[in-house]
Amino acid sequence: MLQRIILMGSILLGATLGTAASKPGTVQGQVLDAQGKPVEGAQIWIKPVVTTGVAEALTDEHGKYLIDGLPPVGYRAYAWMEVPYRGKTFCLRLAQTSTAEYNPFNPRDGIVRNFVWKTSGRIPDQDLYDDMGYFGGSMPLMAAFGQERFATQNDQIEVELTPTGPLIDGSKGKVLTKVAPARGYVLDVPVGPYQVKATFISAKGKREALDVSSYDGEYENSTVVEFKPAAASCKGSSASGSGRAYIYWKFRN
16 A cells, blocks of 8 residues: 655755656656746645555645655646635646646656646546536536426527636636536636626527526526535545536526
8 A cells, every 4th residue: 555645845945856857756846827836835646546545745835846755656646726716715626737647657767747727628537528527617507496498408508708807817817608508517617707698599599588697586687606616625536626606597588
C-alpha cells in the first residue's frame, strides 16, 4: 500500500523544476490561475492507478509542489483549489496542460505535472455527457410546476446569458447563447451571475419566448441566476466542482 504523504509548501523553498524532475520517484510542478499567476495552497493528489493510497501536497507561495519517494508504478495526477466568490466557497478541479497528461504515468525517472485554472472546457477524463464533466458549471432547465403543456425529449431551449458582474476568475465574461434539451442541462458555463432570457424551440422548429425564474415562482421575461458550489470538500472528486445554477421556465400561454 502506498504511504500517504502530506507535504506543505515550505518544503519547496529553493527547489527548481529542472533539478527535481531528474530525481527518480518524484512528481513536481506548478499551479497557475486564469491570469497566469501562481496559486498558493492548491491541493495536489498523486494517486496510484491500481493500488490504494494517495500522495498529497499543497503548493507554496510560488505555486510549486514536490512529492518524492514514489514507488515506480502507474499514477494519475489531480489538483483542486478553493475560491471564495460572492459569499460562497467553490472547490474547483484544475486542468492539466495537455490532454495526454491525463493518462497514467510512471515517475521512475521523475516527472513534471503542471496545472492551470480553466473556467470552461471538457475535463478529458470525465464523461462527455455528464453535466459535471466540464470545468464550467451547469444550468439545469426546470419546467414550472402545474403547466398544461410540457416539453418532449425532442424539444430544445435556447438561453441567452448576459453577465451582470465579474465572473469567478475576475473577468468580465461575455454574452453566451446556448441551446440545450428542454429536459436537460445547459453545459459548461463559466461561474458567475447571469441575466437569463429563454426561447422554447419545438421539435418542428417553432420558436416562442419563455418566462423564467431562479426558482419556481415570480416568472418574468428575464431573471438573474447564481451558481451554488457542488463539492462539499475540496479534493477527492475527479468531476467538476463548479456547481449549478437552476433556470426555471414557463410557457407564456
